[in-house]
Amino acid sequence: MSKQGPACCSPLTGEPLDAERAADLARMFKALGEPVRLRLLSLIASHEGGEACVCELTGVFDLTGPTISHHLKVLRAAGLIRGDRRGTWIYYRVEPERLRQASALLDLQPAS
Amino acid sequence: MSKQGPACCSPLTGEPLDAERAADLARMFKALGEPVRLRLLSLIASHEGGEACVCELTGVFDLTGPTISHHLKVLRAAGLIRGDRRGTWIYYRVEPERLRQASALLDLQPAS
């Protein structure tokens, strides 16, 4: 379902964002606009194999389990990560397409 | 000048963000994480000449002047735009370097 039309990647310099697209993109940026979530995403993205389990993420911060779980849920709702359970542990990995969408929007000089 | 230092543009896949850098980047993404601000930035970036005055931005939304001014202030504090007064009107333009920084962070496959 995530087939992206040409409009998905047009940069800011192209034409003004309409309200609907702005709302979707803002949801993603809002998820990124929190230091803990940004670090969580970076931890997952840079982890060996491209995925990390919650148990490895919790110890990095001085935060309780529920708080980490909450932030992971926000990142999941924004479409930035995806998690699946394998046995006891749940492993999270990034959604590259979604990140590319954000990166392209902010790229003022698209690859020509 | 199109080549940046290694630290400023290292993508998420490189190494985990430290708390300080995450805080600065999160400030910028938080500014982008609001539909009105995202549309304001897009209006400025896509405007003829690369700059737009507040009077042209206010009419687009069903919001009062103070509210638009507040959002512009947040974008300014995040380093995303810059405004200078010329006579009666104040013109805003984007800060390309800052946008490039964000775009590069989210780019999972940097130009190799």
Add this chain to the structure above:
DNA sequence: TCCTTGTTTCGACGACTGTCGAGACAGAGG
């Protein structure tokens, strides 16, 4: 079966944010 460990959901609290109206400041022109 019960117990232990990993993860999420629920309910609550303080802090922050978006919005407004009223007023202040800046510049242009009588």
Add this chain to the structure above:
DNA sequence: CCTCTGTCTCGACAGTCGTCGAAACAAGGA
């Protein structure tokens, strides 16, 4: 000088967000 227009600051209010403790759910092992 005064006035008008454009923009910002201030103070206040409702709504949202990050955080926690307690409890629930899921899977594995005694």
